[in-house]
Structures are given as structure tokens and as C-alpha cells.
Amino acid sequence: MEFEQLRAFRRELHRNPEPAFAEIGTAARIEQAIAGLPVAVLTGKEAHDLSAVVDYPAPATLERSEAAAVAAGVAPERARYFRENGTALVVDLDGSRPGPKWGLRVDIDALPMRESADPAHFPVANGFAATNGAMHACGHDANATMGVGLLHRLADHDFAGSLRVLFQPAEEGVRGAQTLIDAGVADGIDRMLAIHLAGGLPLGTVVGSFTGGMATRKLKVNFDGRASHAAGAPEAGRNALLAASMSALAIMAVPRFSSADTRLNVGTLVAGDGVNIVPSSAVMTCEARATDDVVVDELVDRIRSIVAGTAAAQGVEADVVVMGQSATLSPDDELIDRIVAVANARQGVAEVIRTQTLAGSDDANLLIRHVQGHGSQGAYIMIGASSPGPHHSATFDLAEDAIAIGIDTLEALIRSN
Numbered sequence: 001m002e003f004e005q006l007r008a009f010r011r012e013l014h015r016n017p018e019p020a021f022a023e024i025g026t027a028a029r030i031e032q033a034i035a036g037l038p039v040a041v042l043t044g045k046e047a048h049d050l051s052a053v054v055d056y057p058a059p060a061t062l063e064r065s066e067a068a069a070v071a072a073g074v075a076p077e078r079a080r081y082f083r084e085n086g087t088a089l090v091v092d093l094d095g096s097r098p099g100p101k102w103g104l105r106v107d108i109d110a111l112p113m114r115e116s117a118d119p120a121h122f123p124v125a126n127g128f129a130a131t132n133g134a135m136h137a138c139g140h141d142a143n144a145t146m147g148v149g150l151l152h153r154l155a156d157h158d159f160a161g162s163l164r165v166l167f168q169p170a171e172e173g174v175r176g177a178q179t180l181i182d183a184g185v186a187d188g189i190d191r192m193l194a195i196h197l198a199g200g201l202p203l204g205t206v207v208g209s210f211t212g213g214m215a216t217r218k219l220k221v222n223f224d225g226r227a228s229h230a231a232g233a234p235e236a237g238r239n240a241l242l243a244a245s246m247s248a249l250a251i252m253a254v255p256r257f258s259s260a261d262t263r264l265n266v267g268t269l270v271a272g273d274g275v276n277i278v279p280s281s282a283v284m285t286c287e288a289r290a291t292d293d294v295v296v297d298e299l300v301d302r303i304r305s306i307v308a309g310t311a312a313a314q315g316v317e318a319d320v321v322v323m324g325q326s327a328t329l330s331p332d333d334e335l336i337d338r339i340v341a342v343a344n345a346r347q348g349v350a351e352v353i354r355t356q357t358l359a360g361s362d363d364a365n366l367l368i369r370h371v372q373g374h375g376s377q378g379a380y381i382m383i384g385a386s387s388p389g390p391h392h393s394a395t396f397d398l399a400e401d402a403i404a405i406g407i408d409t410l411e412a413l414i415r416s417n
Contacts, residue, residue, distance in 0.1 A: 001033075001152040006145050006407075007400050009033055011128040013141035016072050017110030018065055019134050020170035021050075022057050025069030026108050026144070027087040028078040030167055033148045037155050040092040042185065044085035049182035053175065054220060054323045068132065088176070089167040090185045093151055099160025099417050103189035103371065104410065105364045106147035107171035107196075110134045116394040123397060137396040139197040139385060140171065142403050146195055149407040150414075160417045164189060166367070173218055174324040177363035181370050191335060192371040192378040193413075194364035195406055199387025203399040204350035206343040206409060207382035209331035213358030213365060214263065214289040215296040218324035221247065221307055225316040227273060227280035237278025241271040243314040244282035250306045251286055254299065260292035262299060285323070289361060293327055326363040331355070332377040339381060342412040348405050356382065381409065 001009075009029070016025050031041065050056060057065075066083040070076050087108070115123065115135040123129035130136070147165045154163060166185060170176030180186060198207070223244050228237030248266040256262050264286070271282030288299035304320050311318035336354060343352045358380070368378030385402040389395030 001149055003404055006149050006403060009148060010141050010145040010400065010403060013144060014123060014136045015128045015130060016069070017130045017132065017134040017136045017141070019112045020109045020172055020175060021053070021087060022062060022065040023087040023108050023169050024062070024065045024079050024082045025072060025074045027082045027089060027167070028069060028074045030089055030108070030144060030148060031078065034091060034151055037151055038093065038157070039151060042090040043088065045183065047090045047183060047185060048086055048088040048176070048179035050086050050179055052182065053179065054321050087169045088180060090180070091151060091165045091167070093154055093163045094157065095159040095161050096157040097160045100190035101161055101188055102163045102414055103166060103186065103192040103367070104147060104150065104163065105166045105168055105177070105194040105367050106143040107140045107168050107176070108144045109140055109169050109172055109176070110136045111138060111172055111392060113137060114394060118395070121395060121397065135394070137393060138172070138391050139199060139396070139398050142197050142385070142398055143195065145403055146406045146410065149403065150410050153407060153411045154414065159415045163414060171363060174216060174326040174361055174363035177366045178325065181366060186367050186370045189371045190376045192368050192376065194362070194368065194380040195410065196380070196382055197385040197398050197402050197406065198382040199385050199391050199396055199398060201382065201384030203384050203386040203402055204348060204405070205353065205384030206349050206405065207353045207356045208336040208339040208343070209355050209379035210358040210382060211329055211331060211355045212291060213329050214291055214361045215293045215327045216287060216289040216325060216361040217296060217300050217322055218287050219285065219300070219303065219320055220323050221284045221286065221318060221320050223282040223284070223311060223316050223318045225278070225280045225314065228278045230276045230278050234278060238315040239278050240282040240314070240316050241279035243310045243316045243318065244269055244271055244284045246310040246313065247307050248284060250310065251303055254302050257290070257295050260290045260295040262295060263289040264299065291328060324363070325366070326361045327365045327369050329358060329365040329368060329380060331368070331379040332372070335377040335379045338416065339379060339409070339413060342416055343409050346405065346408050346412060348401065348408070383409070
């Protein structure tokens with residue numbers, strides 16, 4: 001697959017972004033892009049276990065995504081398949097001689113936000129900006145393209161061992177990686193990689209691995225009260241909105257920790273039935289983050305205690321469920337050394353940074369931690385992409401030559417064994 005084809009593929013993904021677990025057209029396009037390669041493809045229950053997912057998209061949401069994919073040219077039978085069976089793809093390619101089993105995570109989902117319509121915005125100027133209310137504002141279109149391009153590069157089998165590419169849905173909200181782990185597709189991997197374009201780094205920069213980052217838990221809290229007339233019988237009601245509001249204020253007042261950098265946020269609160277009704281229900285989402293895995297668990301314990309206390313004070317029922325999660329990252333020095341060595345020898349690479357601290361959270365860390373727990377190695381590669389706007393902004397974009405640098409680096413790494 002030549003670079004011009006890869007660039008066109010990236011732009012097609014960018015033009016048709018789909019958010020978490022609704023990446024129906026995206027999955028179908030990836031499947032089509034690797035058709036004819038000497039690979040084995042796992043999809044559906046073989047690729048990811050969706051049984052524990054909280055707030056999986058509603059049927060109507062998936063039907064709209066399916067219809068949009070078909071309208072944009074995806075084969076109806078494949079759109080229907082991915083709607084009914086989930087959107088992860090796990091692709092295996094064997095080398096010609098014994099060696100390690102490599103794993104590569106590339107994420108495929110977009111964000112639920114509108115892309116800039118400024119005529120100067122590169123995707124607008126070149127006719128591939130999204131107009132459907134979602135946006136690839138974090139570069140997952142390019143990450144998926146690197147996975148496709150690497151499979152094409154290595155299709156000659158001239159490498160030792162094997163490669164498993166995990167095209168992961170739902171990285172945003174850190175919800176998708178655990179579904180892959182639960183399906184067992186990370187088992188047996190010897191060297192687990194993740195790769196991501198970094199809009200804040202100049203084109204030509206390669207980071208051997210992210211380190212640290214923030215462990216996180218994304219929480220959904222349901223409050224179940226009792227409705228009553230707000231004037232005629234206020235004492236008969238049990239106010240779920242008050243319980244949720246008290247919880248929100250108390251969560252934001254939780255003391256920070258001296259032993260770790262922490263973050264707490266209440267993101268949404270939806271409640272109530274009408275202006276003259278004691279609110280019978282409320283749903284709140286919040287998150288805890290910390291640079292220490294033990295500390296994030298302590299923060300979650302405190303949130304659970306707060307919710308239990310405020311619910312009791314208002315006489316309502318409440319439950320807390322984990323929607324998404326991730327962990328901190330400690331990559332393996334031996335694998336970082338390999339990455340740095342091959343990156344330094346690549347054309348177009350101007351600077352190699354051995355490691356850089358991850359500022360946010362990414363559930364690829366769960367995949368890496370999983371294989372490390374079984375005695376294997378992992379690292380998270382970053383490729384500079386010179387975005388004019390920050391990640392998760394309406395003006396995010398990337399220098400498309402970064403895609404080639406990423407593929408070149410991965411190919412050299414796997415062939416170098």
C-alpha cells in the first residue's frame with residue numbers, strides 16, 4: 001500500500017468519524033483495507049468481550065451509525081455485521097521464522113464534538129473535514145492507518161515471530177482495552193506496543209515510550225428517589241437531585257494527596273422530572289485520576305463513601321459503577337532501547353526522545369500491564385505530528401508524513417529482531 005493510498009485511507013476515516021463502540025463504518029473500512037493480505041482476522045466475540053460494558057450505545061444510536069456507514073459506501077452486510085457484533089478487529093500475521101509474538105494496539109474511535117469549519121483548517125481546505133457531529137480530534141484515524149500500513153509492509157513474512165494488531169474501539173473514556181483483555185486476545189504476547197501520533201510534538205520527533213501517566217476510573221452514579229408534589233406533599237418525596245448535588249460538591253472537595261498528583265472532576269449531572277416535582281432520579285458521571293494506582297483506588301473509595309452518605313441523608317438509593325479505567329505505565333527499558341535504536345536510523349526522524357511523561361490517561365496501558373504481568377515487555381511509542389491545535393480541539397490536525405514515520409519505525413523494529 002503506497003503512501004498516497006494510506007493518506008487517502010486516513011482521510012476517508014477522518015471524513016467519517018464514529019465515537020466509542022459505534023465505529024461501524026471504520027471497522028468495515030479497516031477490514032476492506034486489509035482484504036487479500038495473508039492474515040487471520042478475529043472479530044465479534046473472538047476479538048472483544050462486551051458483556052461488562054456500561055452504557056453501550058443504544059440500538060437507535062447503532063442503527064444511525066450503520067445507516068450512515070452504508071450511505072457513505074460501506075457494504076450493507078458488513079455494516080450490519082459490525083453493528084450486531086461489535087467493532088474490534090484483531091489481525092494476525094506470521095513471520096517466516098521463529099521469534100517473539102508482537103502486539104500493537106491502535107485505537108479507532110473519534111470524539112463526540114464538531115470539527116472546525118474554518119476554510120483555513122486543512123481538512124476543510126482539502127475536502128475531508130467531518131460534518132456529522134463527531135471528529136477525529138485525537139488522531140485515531142492516523143493511528144488506525146499506521147496499523148493497516150504496517151500489515152501491508154510485513155505481508156512478505158520476512159520477519160521473525162508474529163504480529164498481532166489490535167484495532168481497538170472506545171479508547172476515549174478508556175473503555176475498550178479491557179474488552180480486548182477479557183476476550184483473551186492479549187494473552188501470549190511477548191512484546192506489547194501501542195503507538196499514537198502526538199500533535200504537540202514537531203514532525204520528525206519519535207518518543208521511545210510514554211511513562212507514568214494517570215491511572216483513572218470513570219464512574220457513573222445512579223440515584224433513585226421518590227417523586228411527590230413539591231408543594232402539596234414535599235415530605236413524601238425523596239430528592240435524588242439534592243443527593244446528587246451534595247455528592248458533586250463533596251467529591252470536588254476531597255483533599256488532594258501529598259504522595260501523588262491527583263485530579264477529580266464531576267462531568268455531567270442529569271436529573272429531575274419537572275419544576276413542581278420532587279426529583280425521583282439523577283445520574284451523575286465523574287472521574288478520578290492519580291499518578292499512583294493505589295491513590296486512584298483510594299479516591300474511588302472516598303467517592304463511594306460520599307455517595308453512600310449523601311444518599312442516606314436524602315433517603316434515596318444509589319449505586320456507583322465503573323464505566324472505564326486505566327493504569328499508570330512503566331515501560332521496559334530493553335524494549336525502549338530497541339525502539340530508540342531503530343528510530344535513530346530512520347529517514348525523516350530529526351529527534352529521538354527516550355521517554356516522556358504521559359499527561360493524561362490511555363487504556364493501552366492496561367494491555368501493556370497485562371502482558372508485563374505475564375513476564376513480557378511493553379512500551380508506548382509517540383510520533384510527532386505538528387498539529388495546529390491541541391488534542392481534543394476543533395482545530396486539531398496532523399502532518400500526514402508522520403504516518404509514514406510511524407510505519408517505518410514499527411517495520412524496522414519488528415524486522416530487527
